[in-house]
Amino acid sequence: MNKIEFGDCRETMRRWASEGVKVQTCVTSPPYFGLRDYGHDGQIGLEETPDQYIEAMVEVFSCVKNILADDGTLWLNIGDSYAGNNSQASNNGRAGFGNARERVVNRTGEGLKTKDLIGIPWMLAFALRADGWYLRQDIIWHKPNPMPESVQDRCTKSHEYIFLLSKSPKYYYDRMAIAEPAAYAEEHARKKTSWGNKKADAGVKANIEKYQVIGADNKTTLEGGMANKRSVWSVPVKPYAGAHFAVFPTDLIEPCILAGAPVGGVVLDPFMGSGTTAQVAQSLGRQYLGCELNPEYAPLQKKRLAQQSLILE
Numbered sequence: 001m002n003k004i005e006f007g008d009c010r011e012t013m014r015r016w017a018s019e020g021v022k023v024q025t026c027v028t029s030p031p032y033f034g035l036r037d038y039g040h041d042g043q044i045g046l047e048e049t050p051d052q053y054i055e056a057m058v059e060v061f062s063c064v065k066n067i068l069a070d071d072g073t074l075w076l077n078i079g080d081s082y083a084g085n086n087s088q089a090s091n092n093g094r095a096g097f098g099n100a101r102e103r104v105v106n107r108t109g110e111g112l113k114t115k116d117l118i119g120i121p122w123m124l125a126f127a128l129r130a131d132g133w134y135l136r137q138d139i140i141w142h143k144p145n146p147m148p149e150s151v152q153d154r155c156t157k158s159h160e161y162i163f164l165l166s167k168s169p170k171y172y173y174d175r176m177a178i179a180e181p182a183a184y185a186e187e188h189a190r191k192k193t194s195w196g197n198k199k200a201d202a203g204v205k206a207n208i209e210k211y212q213v214i215g216a217d218n219k220t221t222l223e224g225g226m227a228n229k230r231s232v233w234s235v236p237v238k239p240y241a242g243a244h245f246a247v248f249p250t251d252l253i254e255p256c257i258l259a260g261a262p263v264g265g266v267v268l269d270p271f272m273g274s275g276t277t278a279q280v281a282q283s284l285g286r287q288y289l290g291c292e293l294n295p296e297y298a299p300l301q302k303k304r305l306a307q308q309s310l311i312l313e
Helices: 009-018 050-067 120-130 183-191 198-217 250-260 276-283 295-304
Strands: 003-006 023-028 068-078 134-142 159-166 232-234 266-269 287-292
Touching: 003 295, 009 050, 009 287, 023 250, 023 276, 050 068, 050 120, 068 120, 068 250, 120 134, 120 159, 250 276, 266 276, 276 287, 276 295, 287 295
Parallel strands: 003 287, 023 068, 023 266, 134 232, 266 287
Antiparallel strands: 068 159, 134 159
């Protein structure tokens, strides 16, 4: 493992499947529909219609499923697009490398009116569900610092989706690895007690335990006063030195990898890009496996992976 191969990810993953390769989880952000032409034959994202794009995506993730462990998961980040809109603001800003053919492309499709929100994320989620995946959750990636948009008839878009899908109804998911402090338990307890004496302090402790038990019954509060991670993740978009585009934020990938694969497990990204998924997997003591169509990403990937692996005990 710990390798990235260049070429069409579908062909690469079919070969891996024939070789018996298995991965524990897939964390990826594929090219969005109708964003740019990078000048590469076979690139995904420049299909004529949204339906054709969804068909290509289903094929890709069918290949992912073939090399995914039976208890494996897919964490899929995907943004939306507006019909007839050549603005890049609704996307992650995946710019290229100055290719002469690189250009912005309009988003079109049968039944779409100019200015329609296409609904790509849910189109893809439902298509993957129909193809056999278990659609387990929609996670909202809230961007506190979204890309500005010069629109005056709607809100500036400041979120994208991450879909959690699984190959089987029961799957590996380490909820404690991404649990959050259950601060609300103490907050509620304090509201029900007075301060200033040992008896009141004992009451606070009793109420905290009471709320933790209630939360545990509702699968909200976990061991040690921790709470189940919620489905809205606030993660700023951050530039990466040396990249001329907005990369997949490491803080967005970390919980996916922590929950989706044990230490030593293999994390797949069929659209590796600059190598963010591989870098985070490596730093968390996991292995990585990836595909990338554009060989010009190789130097950036090599630079990002020139780090010591943090093996977690």
